[in-house]
Amino acid sequence: MVKTAFYLGLLILPLRLFAQAKQDTIHVYFDLGVSAIKQTEQLKIDSLVYYDVLQPGKKLGIIGYADYLGSEETNVGLSETRAGNIKTYLLGMGFHESDIEMVIGKGEVKREVENGTAGYREDRRVDIIPGGFKAAPAKALPASGKTIDLTKVKTNETLRLENIYFVGGSHQWSKKSEPALNTLLAALKQHPTVRIRIEGHICCESDQPDGLDIETGKFNLSTMRAKAVRDYLVENGIDVTRLEYQGFARTRPLREPERTDEDEMLNRRVEIRVLSK
Template sequence: MKFILFCLMLFSFIRIDAQMLASVYFKHNRYELSSESKQKLDSLARLDNNLTFRIFGNCDPSGSAGYNKVLSEKRANAVSKYLQEKIKNRNNLQSTAGLGDEKQINDSSTEELRGKNRRVDVFIEKAFAQGEKISQKAFASFLSVQISQMKIKETFSLPDVNFIGNRHVWLPNGNQSLTQLFNILKDNPTLEIELQGHICCDYDNFDGRDIDSGTFNLSWTRANVIKEFLQNQGIDAARIKAVGLGHLNPLIYPERTEEDRIKNRRVEVVVLKK
């Protein structure tokens, strides 16, 4: 199963409003940090003070469960040790854990996909006061803006297209919006879009577990199921790109009600070509 991992860059210039993630990758059966990984971790170490770091090591499934567990711990510890030397006492390294091959983000059917599972995820989170939460305004609706007024790389919302928790099944009130999306693409044959999937609530992983597929790429499966719907209606697959952004761009954070959670289980549209 194809999975495109969203990568945050230029960490030194990012202000943490909620939570962000960075991932570093490893060669098969190795736990040494590459120069590229060290450069990324150096950037993380320059972030603002008073942040919490949590580190999770992962493996592809090629070894035994016991071997993978140990290897993932060595990877997590290598990252933890490197970061600790860099951040000193400015930020808090809250936890370091090796998960073995428990948190596969794809089916590891190719070497490229296995490489995505040989990683360490670093979660960085700011502290919230009791009852505090962030609420961002949704983007303008893709269904109500004239194509001529849209800009390339501009992001739009898909009103009412939200999903059942832990699944890539949209709620019934999204049917009309998706029909409108199809009609817009049909009537504008040069239009190309990117569908960006989002999840809620799973703060211990980049992405959530899709209980239907068994993989940890729920945001991607949500975007991809809409792509498949549009393909089945006759839209050329080459005009649609599906990506998963995990929980890194919430409309509401942290989610305190089911309404909050539903709002974050969404797919947004980015214009790639008109």
Template sequence: MKKILLSALLLATISSHAQTQQTVVVHFDTDKYDLTVDATTTLDSFVLSNTTDKKIKLYGHTDIMAGYEYNDALSLKRTNAVKQYLVSKGVSADNIIEEKGFGKRRPLNDNRGEKEMHMNRRVEIVFEGEEHVINEGVKNVEMKEEKTLTEKIEDTATSVGSNIVLKNMNFYGSTHSILPESMPTLFELIEVMKKNPTLVIQVEGHICCQDGDADGFDIGTRTQNLSENRAKEICKYLHKSGIEEKRLFFKGYGHQQPLTPYPEKTEEERINNRRVEIKIVRK
């Protein structure tokens, strides 16, 4: 596991103030421009922070899904939704001096997986604000990166019965079709299986955003077993890549084992529940 030493400023005494460009960000659900509860909460805090007399610029962005023309239009709809909400809360429309939609042209990351795509589905509210300048010293803070899938499986603490979440393992909405951004995770899992020929796993699918324990509807098969189909699809991919079928099991749990209760309130909670795990059957 890698370790990074970062320099962190100690918050002690404030020596001065400086004008600088500040940014507040709100995020959106996939292919949507409606404001989420998280977004309105952020915007309400922005309105209450006495910054709304400043000149404001709105910049809209999308994830990588769909074409440029579609995403350009979607990003503008998102900026307009933010503008209309701010105006409804008392911000003068005259203070909103710029609105631009960049579509998918300015991503913050590589759009690998739902978490990264969520970060890109955003509107940035840019304004002039006051920044505190801190005059204290610097200390080193040790921050640990999360273990890779390979490290987790090979860790001696990972025993039979252990479950590991496959990070950035995602599918097209309401289908068992694997997103291209999930391939690095699959490739790593294949390599781990080949490197550890006695390893037997069960792939376990879970869904979010549904009341009760039932499974989701798979629009590809028109059956009510979405989480099972997703787990099965991963096993099929592993088998096609040279992993013996006898080393692969699958199971769908639907919404039986949510990590956060329904209704999920944030995108992070939805991602946590909409997940794929592997259980170590034999190591």
């Protein structure tokens, strides 16, 4: 990889920046109503590239946001421009078009409580998602349309959910995840005495207790992903008393160390554990 010139300011950046960046999401912040990348944020990106947190040849996704100030149309355009500017900057850093899996602008971040004319700095951002949006390959549960006999699964045994696609840094999944969720749903309905725990896991080293969830603004990503699966099952008729959920952050990696996108995807997963039958 071609490394960029080392800014003098890089020497005084806290080392924890690089550990924290090995999350599902990297945040680049913007001034109010501005789409140009600030020099301090350029320095952040340069530093992450220098330390191989962001690497050409590895997939990434880019999502732009705006705060609630301004019209919906303006905020969508602003978020798209911000995301595009990050892409352009990364291309100038040696990344290729094929490295960038998706560039989208999602407009404003909805807030129940507004903050006057100041808005929210944390909403004026672009999220860079190392590894892109693909989920880890899973092998345990069968494809949609089939089922699994949970009574044959040993107590305390775990099964990985197949094809659960979470947006990086988010507990929201895409529609193409629903067949796998429905496979689990069907199995639980077929075996109404089985109790399970849904367990969330994330990839990438960090000095934080968990990954940052962009919806909650808290470091509880693995927990929220497990809870999202639990909520889906409850909404579709499974008694909540049969379901527990827990996030394990990165305490139980399947691949260690993580050397490839596949390693990271394998560690970024949701499992179910049979508690009783």
